Amino acid sequence: MEENVFLKVGNGNKIKFWRDGWIDRIPLSESFPDLFSICNNPEARVCKCWTTQGWDLSFRRLLNDREVDRVASFLGKLGGTNLVTNAPYRVIWKHNKDGKFTVNSAYKKGIQAGVRGYHHHWKSIWRGLVPTKVKCFTWLVIKYLTQEVLQKKGKQLVPRCFLCNLTGETNNHLFLHCKFTAQIWEVFLNITCFS
Template structure:
């Protein structure tokens, strides 16, 4: 129970939480108010519905309202491309920022450097990999 992770002073019990969770989860928890018993019984509410009830319809409505129309057009074009499926998937991953570049690898502590291994430039991000890197220009035909 979440309430079990609060000490007698009403603060997060870091002695109990620290051995259980990774650092990034602890940092997230630190940004959240601990549950307060003096506020009455906890009642979850869904803020995106008039009655505060969660429904699949209300969740779908929120998701689709927040979609950018331009993005929707781009995604449809990607999936209609007459190219091998692996190219569609690669394009989809690139547009979603899901390609694992050295900047992301370094953030995840999977590598010590965020430099491009091909040209040595700092901050190997998606823009660099696909456009800025000398290797992308040479092998990409630009």
């Protein structure tokens, strides 16, 4: 999920300075583990580390020569960041121009990334606010043993769609993009719309 959103800091009162990925989506504790290990308050919020004069960093001990150079590069990373003291923080969805999440933009992102990246999220289907029949159908689609899934389980099969014979049989192809499946969906949707 983190690769799809970023945090707009605002006044910084809800974002942890060291532990949240508010700069380059990587927590500062991971980018600068040596400085994190000697920081005075690892749970500090961004707003507590900012003053009108700039960043106020405190460490548990005096810095050695090597650490002074690291602090200089650390401050360089923070250089262009200023807090907007009267604005709340926001989570921005990267895949929409206005930064708001929409199902359509998530679907387009999923298609671009391919189904492989989304297979591990199948448990979240049951938590969604959709009708039970949609949850059951979606779960069955994901769990359906396509050629791709069977090959991952060690079965030796011909890796092609037996309906169109054009490409590999994946869940994404079989249920959404196969030309024969598209015709079935069209008939189904026409019957559903007019009944």
